[in-house]
Amino acid sequence: MTAYLEGKNIVVTGAGNGIGRAIALGCAGAGANVVVADYGVSLAGADPSSEVAEAVAAEIEEAGGTAVAVAADISTMQGGSSVVQAAVDAWGSIDGVVCSAGILRERMIFNMSEEEFDDVVRVHLKGHFTVYKHASAIMRKQETGGSLVGITSGAFTGSTSQCNYSAAKGGVISLTKSAALALRRYGINANCIAPSAKTRMSENVPFEIEAGAPEDVAPMAVFLLSDAAQDITAQVYTVIGPRISVWAQFGEVRTMFAPDQGGWTPQGIEESLPRTIGVEEHPTMALLAQQAAQRQASEGSG
Numbered sequence: 001m002t003a004y005l006e007g008k009n010i011v012v013t014g015a016g017n018g019i020g021r022a023i024a025l026g027c028a029g030a031g032a033n034v035v036v037a038d039y040g041v042s043l044a045g046a047d048p049s050s051e052v053a054e055a056v057a058a059e060i061e062e063a064g065g066t067a068v069a070v071a072a073d074i075s076t077m078q079g080g081s082s083v084v085q086a087a088v089d090a091w092g093s094i095d096g097v098v099c100s101a102g103i104l105r106e107r108m109i110f111n112m113s114e115e116e117f118d119d120v121v122r123v124h125l126k127g128h129f130t131v132y133k134h135a136s137a138i139m140r141k142q143e144t145g146g147s148l149v150g151i152t153s154g155a156f157t158g159s160t161s162q163c164n165y166s167a168a169k170g171g172v173i174s175l176t177k178s179a180a181l182a183l184r185r186y187g188i189n190a191n192c193i194a195p196s197a198k199t200r201m202s203e204n205v206p207f208e209i210e211a212g213a214p215e216d217v218a219p220m221a222v223f224l225l226s227d228a229a230q231d232i233t234a235q236v237y238t239v240i241g242p243r244i245s246v247w248a249q250f251g252e253v254r255t256m257f258a259p260d261q262g263g264w265t266p267q268g269i270e271e272s273l274p275r276t277i278g279v280e281e282h283p284t285m286a287l288l289a290q291q292a293a294q295r296q297a298s299e300g301s302g
């Protein structure tokens with residue numbers, strides 16, 4: 001990764017642990033000056049501490065890189081502004097951001113509290129907005145382009161026990177694509193990575209997931225932040241171990257029109273829909289049906 005980001009000033013949120021830490025180290029290894037932004041909280045978002053960010057900044061400095069630590073809450077406008085400003089104060093400009101800060105509050109939707117919903121959406125979704133907003137405002141004035149990298153999750157397609165997380169991660173994609181469209185004319189690109197890696201966050205997932213190491217995610221982040229990826233924007237890339245996949249853009253796949261004589265009636269839709277546009281099967285729904293059938297079969301035989 002040597003020299004891919006030489007002379008660039010990059011902010012990485014959530015850089016104190018897991019994937020954010022690996023990306024911060026990767027950026028520094030590629031020649032960037034790095035703001036290690038981390039509030040130092042527990043997996044659920046409690047007990048902030050500045051030690052986590054300081055430890056990773058020290059690790060970068062020990063390896064011969066340049067870093068500053070900021071222990072701010074990026075889910076606030078003030079926090080988002082302060083992590084971006086830290087790069088400008090230390091090195092004079094900002095060239096890229098990666099938003100890896102995140103928390104988890106798992107609960108079935110019917111048991112989830114308002115606070116559990118709001119906190120997760122605030123840290124993930126608003127935590128991207130606060131950083132993108134302040135970074136893009138400065139990048140636009142600098143007239144030197146720039147790069148925004150969001151961290152989403154395959155869970156954006158729906159998650160049985162994490163509706164807050166899934167909704168926030170879907171929002172991260174929409175926010176990032178909106179930023180890509182708005183900022184194209186200023187030479188700023190915006191893309192998402194959907195990682196899966198063994199960290200404290202993925203540790204408690206109650207089923208087998210495909211997961212790599214946090215370090216596997218860093219090269220893609222470095223590439224997207226670099227001049228080599230300037231023309232790549234509005235994309236979502238899965239990064240898991242050695243696998244990198246690009247996601248399709250969302251779009252309508254089939255259409256039906258009302259008959260000539262007038263608009264649709266519910267009955268007309270009932271009759272036409274199954275033989276025209278039909279439904280698009282959700283892959284997880286199929287998996288749940290398969291698991292239910294297996295459960296039933298084993299209960300029947302037991």
Ligand SMILES: NC(=O)c1ccc[n+]([C@@H]2O[C@H](COP(=O)([O-])OP(=O)(O)OC[C@H]3O[C@@H](n4cnc5c(N)ncnc54)[C@H](O)[C@@H]3O)[C@@H](O)[C@H]2O)c1
Nearest residue numbers: 014017018019039040041074101102153196197199201202
């Ligand atoms: N680990 C996976 O398999 C996986 C899968 C899909 C998506 N992701 C996403 O990758 C990102 C990183 O996840 P991870 O597994 O490395 O998690 P992690 O828990 O190891 O690290 C997250 C970091 O974010 C920091 N943080 C939390 N709230 C913050 C706030 N308000 N302000 C600043 N910092 C805050 C924490 O202190 C922590 O250091 C998250 O957005 C997560 O949703 C992870």
